[in-house]
Amino acid sequence: MNNLVILPIIIPVIAGMVMVIFRKRIIFHRYLSVCSIIAVGIVTLLLIFQIDQEGVQTLQLGGWEAPFGVSMVADMFAALLILTTCVVALCCLLYAFRSIGQERENFYFYPLFMFLITGVIGSFMTGDIFNLFVCFEVMLVSSYVLISLGGTGNQLRESIKYILVNIISSFLFLVAIAFLYAMTGTLNFAHLSIRVAEAGQDGLMTVVAILFLIVFSLKAGLFLFFWLPGSYSAPPTAIAAIFAALLTKVGIYAIIRVFTLVFYHEPEVTHLLIGILAGFTMILGAVGAVAYWDIKKIITYNVIVGVGFILAGAASLTAEGLTGSLYYLIHDMVVKALIFLLGGTVIHLTGTSRLKEFSGLIRLYPGLGWMFFIAALSLSGIPPFSGFLGKIFITEGTFEAGFIWLGIIGLLTSLMVLYSIMKIFMNGFWGTDTSEENEKRTTKGLLLPLGILTMLTITLGLGAEGIHHYVDLAVEGLINPGIYIEAVFGTRPVH
């Protein structure tokens, strides 16, 4: 029993609810939201330290032993992602202070932000598949409101599509859980793993696994990403950044968790399918990123490429591939938030998202320009920055698993990503300032979160050795499901 495990989930809930009660005090909202995110970060650091010392930490809610109660499981994989979530959320909050506008702040922006974080952290931490569904819904309902908050025409149109797609995928999720429960009679991840291993993963079970894959693909934007470019370009910058950094990553986390812990017996079918879908996702995403001359479209298609890349590592089911996936997942959360905030700042400064309508920004905003350059290099995986190591490990993992075509697709799409993002840099920042009325606007307060994230992507690249120990621990837990199961059940025999 370790009550520290539940704190990252309940701190944002309590903070959000207190904010709803004191609705008018916007300054209080700002302080409370920042303080609670920092508190969650500190708790997560403590948790990481504990996991390092004593192994995977669990909490049986209400004192009911697993599989009968709901377990909360904090393994290193989840804890690292939660820590990254905190950092990214903090930067998006700081950005929102300056950019989101009073009207949205008055209509519960900060409480909704807290509930979104609650759902994301809950999904990372839960040890029970139905609880995963509930945490997904907490996250999604908050995101429905955040995407439509403000009520401009574009937002309303895109939020209808977004809500429809997500309601259908949630329905499929529920159906998949019902099938799985009918076959195994349990909902706890660790117990499911034992039951599936005992009964063997027959054809029917593989079908259910693929149903789960479809559900999580809809959430993560793996191949079924048709809803994503529109939805992610509709909301204001700070909200789009937190969506791009966190929402698809929860789907990716769910795929990795389910297909390393429960359905790992038929990799020739399920993991090959993940690999094929990841390959298509990378190609289609890269084609989209190269095709458009619109900043918002280019960066949203880059989100899709990232999803495909992470899951290419997961599809290999080797230690190298999963290490790469975890490195790249952390890098991707940071750098996608950074690139969305940068793109949003450029749009805020120029008043347009079309690349052909402005140029020469680097004369007026040198800091912004060089940060964009660093982010662009990091996004495509140039060595000193954080994207490099993940790409190396993922490519190594796919080659080792025999998916050589997948590794080659990954490398080729990296080039296309570099081209697409450099297109923004060269057309927008270089050249002569074409428009006359484009006087210098203030970037006060906006540059601070951008600076933090840029520093982070540099330190993650240079100091990759420093977190190597923790990533190794996380991957060890993913490769050996026994560690997770033993942490949940102790040494009690369970069938």
Add this chain to the structure above:
Amino acid sequence: MKKPNDVIIRSVTKVAVVIILTFAINLFISGHHQPGGGFIGGLAFASALILLFLAFDIETVRNHIPLDFKVVAAVGVLISVLTGVGAMLLDHPFLFQAFGYFKLPIFGKTELATAVLFDIGVALAVIGTSITIIMTIGDDR
């Protein structure tokens, strides 16, 4: 246009609301041993308030029940979460439930459980949310 005469519906409402509220509280209390509980109890309670909205107008009801129902919902969720936090302070797992038997003056030997506090939170959240939805849709402002 002549103002409609709704004496009958208003008189019936005055009696019916009391009965519905009693029934809602009965549903809420019976949750542990019979069908019922916080969710259905809260919905039944909200339905009584909605009947008031139908029979009288929103302004009148709002003047007599000067509550911000969004705050009611938030307080409900806080109560539910804090019962779990209370267990943590006493070094039990989050959401641990305690119960005991007490001799009460009128009811005699009664089982009291902290699960009721959690259910009060659920009921308040349900009441607050459903009334907020109805008032937001019904309001012209």
